[in-house]
Amino acid sequence: MSIQEREDAHTSGLYQKRPLAIVRGEGALVWDAYGNELIDCVGGQGSANLGHGNAAVADAIAAQARTLASCTELFYNDRRAELYDLLSSLLPSELDRIFLCNSGTEAIEGALKFARMATGRTGVVATMRGFHGKTMGALAATWGPEYREALGGAALFPGATHIAFNKVEALDAAITADTAAFVVELVQGEGGVRPATNEFVREAVRLCRERGALLIVDEVQTGFCRTGAFFAIERYGIVPDILCLAKSIAGGVPMGAIAFSRRVGDLPKRSHSTTFGGNPLACAAAVAAIGEMRRLDLARCARERGEQLQAGLRGIESPRVREVRGLGLLAGIELKENAGPTIKALQDLGVLALGAGPTVVRYLPPLVITAAQVELVVAATATALAT
Numbered sequence: 436m437s438i439q440e441r442e443d444a445h446t447s448g449l450y451q452k453r454p455l456a457i458v459r460g461e462g463a464l465v466w467d468a469y470g471n472e473l474i475d476c477v478g479g480q481g482s483a484n485l486g487h488g489n490a491a492v493a494d495a496i497a498a499q500a501r502t503l504a505s506c507t508e509l510f511y512n513d514r515r516a517e518l519y520d521l522l523s524s525l526l527p528s529e530l531d532r533i534f535l536c537n538s539g540t541e542a543i544e545g546a547l548k549f550a551r552m553a554t555g556r557t558g559v560v561a562t563m564r565g566f567h568g569k570t571m572g573a574l575a576a577t578w579g580p581e582y583r584e585a586l587g588g589a590a591l592f593p594g595a596t597h598i599a600f601n602k603v604e605a606l607d608a609a610i611t612a613d614t615a616a617f618v619v620e621l622v623q624g625e626g627g628v629r630p631a632t633n634e635f636v637r638e639a640v641r642l643c644r645e646r647g648a649l650l651i652v653d654e655v656q657t658g659f660c661r662t663g664a665f666f667a668i669e670r671y672g673i674v675p676d677i678l679c680l681a682k683s684i685a686g687g688v689p690m691g692a693i694a695f696s697r698r699v700g701d702l703p704k705r706s707h708s709t710t711f712g713g714n715p716l717a718c719a720a721a722v723a724a725i726g727e728m729r730r731l732d733l734a735r736c737a738r739e740r741g742e743q744l745q746a747g748l749r750g751i752e753s754p755r756v757r758e759v760r761g762l763g764l765l766a767g768i769e770l771k772e773n774a775g776p777t778i779k780a781l782q783d784l785g786v787l788a789l790g791a792g793p794t795v796v797r798y799l800p801p802l803v804i805t806a807a808q809v810e811l812v813v814a815a816t817a818t819a820l821a822t
């Protein structure tokens with residue numbers, strides 16, 4: 436039986452899978468079960484910023500697994516202390532409290548709870564096309580009524596509203612004295628690679644302050660050098676009250692984090708927790724991964740290769756293209772048609788790309804992708820769009 440047949444026999448059926456089994460990776464390249472090489476612009480959907488097979492992360496995981504893998508936050512731990520130090524050295528000084536968890540959706544769940552507990556309010560304002568995960572609480576913020584329909588629709592999270600992204604006037608109407616938090620991505624990833632305007636972000640900061648709501652910025656996809664800075668908040672020059680992180684934080688090992696400011700205040704003891712949060716294995720992986728991101732200056736890589744990729748994509752003359760958008764190495768082409776056939780054509784040409792909404796082809800490669808590989812990605816895209 437093939438890998439695909441064995442998975443299909445037991446898979447949940449919830450994922451829309453491509454008929455391709457990936458078995459190995461190195462840098463921005465991956466190989467399928469038959470030994471075919473592909474350029475990976477899916478990048479673990481944003482969890483592989485550091486590239487596949489990083490030796491420093493692999494060594495740190497192996498060493499920590501032999502030393503101590505499990506240690507809950509009932510106790511203190513050396514690796515966790517090291518990670519707190521490292522994260523807070525990268526983050527704005529206001530964000531000096533950190534809760535460690537295990538995924539992006541879990542970071543959003545916690546952030547929504549913190550905001551409700553801190554403000555005593557229940558309202559959550561989010562944006563249309565926003566994506567914040569799919570667990571029950573995070574679904575309050577995620578756009579896509581289809582995800583909520585079978586679960587009670589609007590009743591799932593009373594007090595949640597969605598406003599048009601980048602529409603400044605909508606902020607003023609939506610953020611009120613009942614709003615616990617406004618949740619936003621600085622570049623909508625799943626929603627079609629749409630960067631927020633400076634004006635929208637600044638007005639959100641101002642209104643949240645003025646009306647006593649907390650600003651939650653979701654950097655699960657934009658974090659860890661993706662947009663050309665360690666965090667996209669640096670590119671926008673803002674400091675939120677709560678910052679959600681995950682995906683590439685630990686070099687591919689599952690981990691999430693919620694960084695928050697004193698504005699959140701003291702949270703009641705035991706009001707939130709998770710067994711695996713801050714486990715030494717994930718902390719060791721994160722310490723090594725962040726060290727490598729710094730050593731390799733991945734923020735600069737994302738700026739330079741991102742500029743190259745976006746310029747290359749803009750240079751493709753095709754009547755099928757509506758627009759090229761992006762920030763750093765989070766890039767997308769919006770087509771005038773369904774993106775599916777182009778993504779399939781790219782795969783046949785040896786480039787893995789992602790969708791982002793029905794008409795957008797999204798590129799989320801490891802930030803270690805080389806200039807020559809970016810050139811190949813652009814050439815393959817031109818070919819895919821010419822046929």
Ligand SMILES: *Cc1c(COP(=O)(O)O)cnc(C)c1O
Nearest residue numbers: 538539540566567568624655656
């Ligand atoms: C992927 C993603 C999430 C959800 O993260 P999971 O680890 O898949 O739960 C939340 N927000 C954004 C912006 C994301 O890209």
